[in-house]
Amino acid sequence: MDLIALADFNLVARHGGFGKAARASGRPKATLSRRVADLEAALDIRLFERGARNLKLTEEGRALHERTAALLTELDETAAAIASGAEKPRGRLRVSAPLLLSQTAMGKIAAGFALKYPDVRLEITTEDRAVDMIEEGYDLAIRVNPDPDESLVGRAFLHDRLVVVASPDLLRPAADHSAPGVVRGAGNRQTWNVMTSTGPATISVNPILALSSMIMVRDAVRAGVGAARLPISLVSHDLADGTLVHWGDVEGADIALWALYPSRRLLSARVSAFLDFLKQAFPTGTPDELAAYIAR
CATH class of the missing domain: 3.40.190.290 (D-Maltodextrin-Binding Protein; domain 2)
Structure with missing residues (x-):
């Protein structure tokens, strides 16, 4: 079984659609669609029911997702842990923070972080609402008493x-x-x-x-x-x-x-x-x- 195709299938299943998965991962939507189609062809089963607007896991797709998601997560975390020792933080980091914390502490937090990690372009916006992190492109959100x-x-x-x-x-x-x-x-x-x-x-x-x-x-x-x-x-x-x-x-x-x-x-x-x-x-x-x- 193609592990990359399996990982892409789980990515789409977790986010509930090719568009959301593409935005979350930064990968082309067409690539994800092709990988999932290749996996369906290799297994000779349909993993998603594709409607005009909705994408829904089939019974077989749900079973595959439940049995493989945790295993792939463990593999990814192991690889990330091994690589993290050599990886230097860099790139854009978008954070959503609540109003009160932003007014009282986030300026000082942001300045300290920027001094310690000059290769990271930190962007903090103030939002008391629960932002959609995937749709709005946030890497991290600070929330007060968040709902599960x-x-x-x-x-x-x-x-x-x-x-x-x-x-x-x-x-x-x-x-x-x-x-x-x-x-x-x-x-x-x-x-x-x-x-x-x-x-x-x-x-x-x-x-x-x-x-x-x-x-x-x-x-x-x-x-x-x-x-x-x-x-x-x-x-x-x-x-x-x-x-x-x-x-x-x-x-x-x-x-x-x-x-x-x-x-x-x-x-x-x-x-x-x-x-x-x-x-x-x-x-x-x-x-x-x-x-x-x-x-x-």
Whole structure:
């Protein structure tokens, strides 16, 4: 059996189409189509049902994909591990990052990476939405609490949590009253469940400001206009010097930042280098570490 044709078949099967597979791999669509057709001819079976717009695995194609994909991945990872010792990161690296991390830390991260790997042309764009990495040509995406995605793999490299903070001049309301609030995005009257030093509590909030970024929310809270839910890494220094006060930890609001990429197969040296650089920048991945990195 032709291993190259088998690898191309698995590439198309994983991405669900010749066009997507071609964009992900940088190989011509016609070459992938021909390789799959050659494999079908060699095995004398149809591997895909080809519709006008859709490409669907046949029963035989699904069985072949399930039994060979892991084996080919292992072969590729072994070869990549052997070659990585001599491969120097170079070329274009496109990264999508969320707004808050971009505003607070990505400039410093990008500069440090560029100094260490001058042969890599790093491009970072700010996207809070879940970009389609294959369709839009990204090598790596940093996402906050991403939903499970079978087409992506990666690792969590930072952790944070939401807290409710306010100016010292703003008194926390009694149980039957509401506090003025600053929220990200549109918001109506709401309640925030928090854990305090004395136990769980509920804070009623009447949003009087709706802003589009956490930095704007923090600045408004510093000005004393209302309370807000913010990442602890963003306000830890304000809490330490008394600029803001802590009303409680938001229940069920732990934050994990993941670095994701489309596949383990043939992971490029530049993506591996960027993942390692993130690990070096945040070896423990704690909120305190992120706060210290932002403050430096």
